[in-house]
Amino acid sequence: MMELLDEARKLSMFTAYNANVDTIVYLNGKTIQGLIDEFGAEAVRRRMEEFPRQIEEPIDFVARIVHALKTGKPIEVPLVNEELQGWFDSRFNYDVERIGGQAGIIANLLANLDFRRVIVYTPHLAKRQAEMFVRKPNMFYPVVENGKLVLKHPIEAYRENDPIKVNRIFEFRAGTTFRLGNETITVPYSGRFIVSARFESIRIYTRPELKPFLPEIGLQTDGAILSGYQGIRLCYSDGKDVNYYLREAKKDILLLKREKDLKVHLEFASIQNRELRKKVIYNLFPLIDSVGMDESEIAYVLSALGYPKLAERIFTYNRIEDTVLGGKILIDEMNLEVLQIHTIYYLMYITHADNPLSEKELRMSLELATTLAAARASLGDIKSPRDFETGLGVPYNERGEYVKLRFEEAKRRLRTREYQIVIIPTRLVKNPVSTVGLGDTISTGAFTSYLALLRRKGAL
Missing domain, CATH: 3.30.1110.20 (Adenosine kinase, small domain)
Incomplete structure (x- = not known):
């Protein structure tokens, strides 16, 4: 697994939009x-x-x-x-x-793992927040100077009144x-x-002066991890509303992909308001390649898509077969390349059968993800690539064999020939130092290792 992590570390990544103080x-x-x-x-x-x-x-x-x-x-x-x-x-x-917020947590994680280049963007960058990004030479924040894109460390780019x-x-x-x-x-x-x-002053968007340079950022990176859309409000006192910000979000994704087929991952988070949730799903999911979420979040998504009974079953019983069925619906209706689901006891990938990666390779990607999360749970944070080895010493959870058994039962009961579906038990730390950012860590490990495996096959 260290070999796969080393391959992933050769990637350059872009992450946006939500960073804050936790x-x-x-x-x-x-x-x-x-x-x-x-x-x-x-x-x-x-x-x-x-x-x-x-x-x-x-x-x-x-x-x-x-x-x-x-x-x-x-x-x-x-x-x-x-x-x-x-x-x-x-x-x-x-x-x-x-540092908090999915984009902030992911940026620090990638920088500490010594990825080749990490470009983090948040529209608000106060000094207190900028100071929380790790001081590493591979960490950058994009600014525009004299009509050109310039990459600086966040501490050199903060704005006094943000x-x-x-x-x-x-x-x-x-x-x-x-x-x-x-x-x-x-x-x-x-x-x-x-x-x-969730206050009016905090918005999820790309500042107008940077927007024309998103294609250049797309060219300079191998993948993008976008998050924070749960922070959009239905309406604002200045007359702008959710539709305005989602139109701008769609433009951002298309600009990032304009010069090359950049793989974009959306890290989903719980959106309590059903109307907002539905708008985010229908506007953004069709434009991205990969989504990461937990089991409650997939239930929220299915409810918004018009499957309330299946969503209720997932909420109530949390059965693997219901999650598999929901995942199949989601990648078909939204035409996703890959869906990654993380729970306490298992991680799952669902892709279509024509995905370039084999089930064995998809399993390798999930193994890296759970090991990285186990290292973070054990240590509280990941400071260097060597910390990954701590995760290798964490055992798989005691329900691992039960998870595999239920998964095989689900595959027999459901039609899966048109899909590749893999599941692995999680490495579970009994007394974690911290649980903050574990879902983000799993998704980051999964998506970057997925990209590394695609590159190994010449598919990236």
Whole structure:
């Protein structure tokens, strides 16, 4: 696997659009109990039943985080009330402050792995954020000077008055116990609850002066990883709306691909609003080559595409055969080249049968991805290519054989001749140092190794 990683490291990558500051709190039972006691167990339970889709007042946060702890599932919920930032800052001491956002996390990961060139772009680059990009000679931010594209380290390109986005991440550990009235709750799995800032000042777009240079960036890179579209709002006070920003996003992708068939991966994230989710899917998926998502996100996508019963089955039962069926629907309807699904216990690729890579090669790509994520979970971050070896020492999860058995059953029950579908069990760290960025790490490892294998075959 080190050989495949070395091949991937020869690539140049472009990643955009969402980078921000992540503040991290390591939750314990006492902190959770204090929040419940402050608002009252009955009030919290009532708001949990209402299941607020966004955080507008403190009890919305408490209800959603208790629900996440009860299920043990990672979740992201938008914070739309900017005034609540003071409430969070007064209630919590942040244990860690570092780069966040999919594009930011991916850029630092690629730079630390010594990829040939990493170009990261975010429309907002405040100094506090620029300082969080690793100081490596392969890390670049694109700017326009004297009518030409110039690549600089982010710290040399920040803008004094740019807004900054702060996401608050609450890490929880399996086994944490607290009480909700008469009910004792024990957290079943380790994970995180993300309070994602969604404010008017933060937009997802390419600045007008840079836009004409996107074809040049496409020529200088081997692949692009785009993310952050979940941050688009349906409408803004200046009259612009989701349709405007998605039209611009489509132009960006077409410009990146204009001079060559650049492979573009979209890292999907949960979009609570169904209308926004549907617009992102129908506007962007047909233009890109690869998508990465977890099992809950594929259910959200299927719901938006008009398959509510299948989506509900995935949410409720989480059966592999339902995920395979949903994946087949998605790559057919959106004409994707490859779909990558990551869950706690397995990783999956679904492609059409004519994909240049064999099932063995696709499996190699997923193996690299889970090993890279295991290294990150073990160490908290990846600082150099050597850290990859830590992941090799992490065992596959105890459900690995069960996963393989259920997958073979699913293949027998479903028509798969027109597809290549591979699945591997994950390497699972029992007590991870951090779970932030693991999905992004998996997708980055999978997509870059996929590109490296295509290049090996002369298909890139």
